[in-house]
Amino acid sequence: MPARALPGFREFYPEEISLRNHIFAAWRNVARRYGFEEYDGPPLEPLELYTEKSGPEIVGQLYEFVDKGQRRVALRPEMTPTLARMVGARAASLKKPIRWYSIPQLFRYERQQRGRLREHFQLNMDIIGEPGPLADAEIIGAAIDVQRALGLGPEDVRVRISDRRVLRCLLLGAGVPEEDLTATFMAIDRVGRVQNVAELIEKALEHAPEDRTAIAKRVLEIASIRDRGRLEKALGDVGAGSVAEGLLDCLDALRAMGFEEFVDLDLSIVRGLAYYTGIVFELFDAQQSLRAICGGGRYDGLLGALGGADLPAVGFGMGDVVLGELIKEKNLLPSKRAALDVFIVAVTGADMPEVLALARELRDAGIAVEYPLRLQSVAKQLKLAAAREARWAVMVGPDERSEGKVLLRDLASGSEEKVGREALLQRLGTVTAGK
RNA sequence: GUGGCUGUAGCUCAAUCGGUUAGAGCGCCGGACUGUGGCUCCGGAGGUUGAGGGUUCGAUCCCCUUCAGCCACCCCA
Numbered sequence: 001m002p003a004r005a006l007p008g009f010r011e012f013y014p015e016e017i018s019l020r021n022h023i024f025a026a027w028r029n030v031a032r033r034y035g036f037e038e039y040d041g042p043p044l045e046p047l048e049l050y051t052e053k054s055g056p057e058i059v060g061q062l063y064e065f066v067d068k069g070q071r072r073v074a075l076r077p078e079m080t081p082t083l084a085r086m087v088g089a090r091a092a093s094l095k096k097p098i099r100w101y102s103i104p105q106l107f108r109y110e111r112q113q114r115g116r117l118r119e120h121f122q123l124n125m126d127i128i129g130e131p132g133p134l135a136d137a138e139i140i141g142a143a144i145d146v147q148r149a150l151g152l153g154p155e156d157v158r159v160r161i162s163d164r165r166v167l168r169c170l171l172l173g174a175g176v177p178e179e180d181l182t183a184t185f186m187a188i189d190r191v192g193r194v195q196n197v198a199e200l201i202e203k204a205l206e207h208a209p210e211d212r213t214a215i216a217k218r219v220l221e222i223a224s225i226r227d228r229g230r231l232e233k234a235l236g237d238v239g240a241g242s243v244a245e246g247l248l249d250c251l252d253a254l255r256a257m258g259f260e261e262f263v264d265l266d267l268s269i270v271r272g273l274a275y276y277t278g279i280v281f282e283l284f285d286a287q288q289s290l291r292a293i294c295g296g297g298r299y300d301g302l303l304g305a306l307g308g309a310d311l312p313a314v315g316f317g318m319g320d321v322v323l324g325e326l327i328k329e330k331n332l333l334p335s336k337r338a339a340l341d342v343f344i345v346a347v348t349g350a351d352m353p354e355v356l357a358l359a360r361e362l363r364d365a366g367i368a369v370e371y372p373l374r375l376q377s378v379a380k381q382l383k384l385a386a387a388r389e390a391r392w393a394v395m396v397g398p399d400e401r402s403e404g405k406v407l408l409r410d411l412a413s414g415s416e417e418k419v420g421r422e423a424l425l426q427r428l429g430t431v432t433a434g435k
Numbered sequence: 436g437u438g439g440c441u442g443u444a445g446c447u448c449a450a451u452c453g454g455u456u457a458g459a460g461c462g463c464c465g466g467a468c469u470g471u472g473g474c475u476c477c478g479g480a481g482g483u484u485g486a487g488g489g490u491u492c493g494a495u496c497c498c499c500u501u502c503a504g505c506c507a508c509c510c511c512a
Contacts, residue, residue, distance in 0.1 A: 061510070078512050080512095114505075120512075272511050378468095378469085382473090383472050411473095
């Protein structure tokens, strides 16, 4: 046995790559309909590109090594830093808002589990240069439309939306010290995933002078907000009614787009990454038995912090692994379209030159053609044609050649018809037109 | 990185108490079938039982190590 593929890295056999292509096609289709342009960057980047933003502790999660030129390099774990650099380099000349998408293969050195490998493909869509909530709604709408394009509806997939500005304001109002906000965010992020969230929150409240248990209780109360009424009341209580304008405008826009059925307000959504500054959202399967399908949000300070142009931005990443699991679970695999139009059968060895000429002619006409690479019985050849799920067999034998015709067999019905060359091309050409 | 569970043919699984040559179905290849596919029947290939070591007269089975997969942590692209 040769060495196996590395753990967490996938091999795509034909039946598996068809699912991948199906997902990619949906991604590209939605990106195109939303007016996004495709870009790409290097899969291998200088290590600093990631350590600068996320700190040296992320190095343990990276596929990182020293190359032959003694450069510290890493396989890209995410696309945003590359995007920030590329946009930064041409920020002055790019017409805003910038709508760009990419389908990078990303890498991360972690122990693998279901839905999380060391490598995956991820659709990244970002709008850069527009701070208003309609940009957020546009991005979230695109994420939803990908689900729809794959046949997933509101009963399959849910979008949960929050806003860090709102959460921040409410937490401060509840008595969470400014210094503990980040830690408290991270604790809230785990609501619904771990039992002892209250304990985690208390632990996060390092700098709280008063009763931490009481603050933690209020924090949990805030994180449990799921509707506008409670949100508005909570904001009114701390005298900060206008903080939620962006979030509410975004929700209104999504409703106007007709996506209300997919969307839930959920203040327990925070996202792990530190750089989000506003609206944040996640897509989950409705049963929540899988990992997140998609996560994103607004990161207005990041591009400037990375040394590029100081532009507001909002975007998401959507991986192919969890999405693929869900598609399989919901039986939404693409129906296998016959890859082969015609299988040419050679009855005798003397027919081969005719078969080869015919294959060339049909292929030139755009028809998918296969023929036997060594002479076999007609039965054998038809077996192969059936296994290939060809629509037709075109049989060429001594009889047909003497008549200047071929025998066209419909492999589904079994009906046969002797036709001339021109008639054959016409018949096959019309049916395969548009392929 | 930590802990638990699991590793038998390409796939799904079997193999008595530790017993001698590790089986079956599906799939694959060939034949029955020298001008007609899907069905059927027959035959064949395919295994270092994940790998290495130990105990034993003898290990798929018991023990240790290691690798891989799954699950939970960690972390969340």
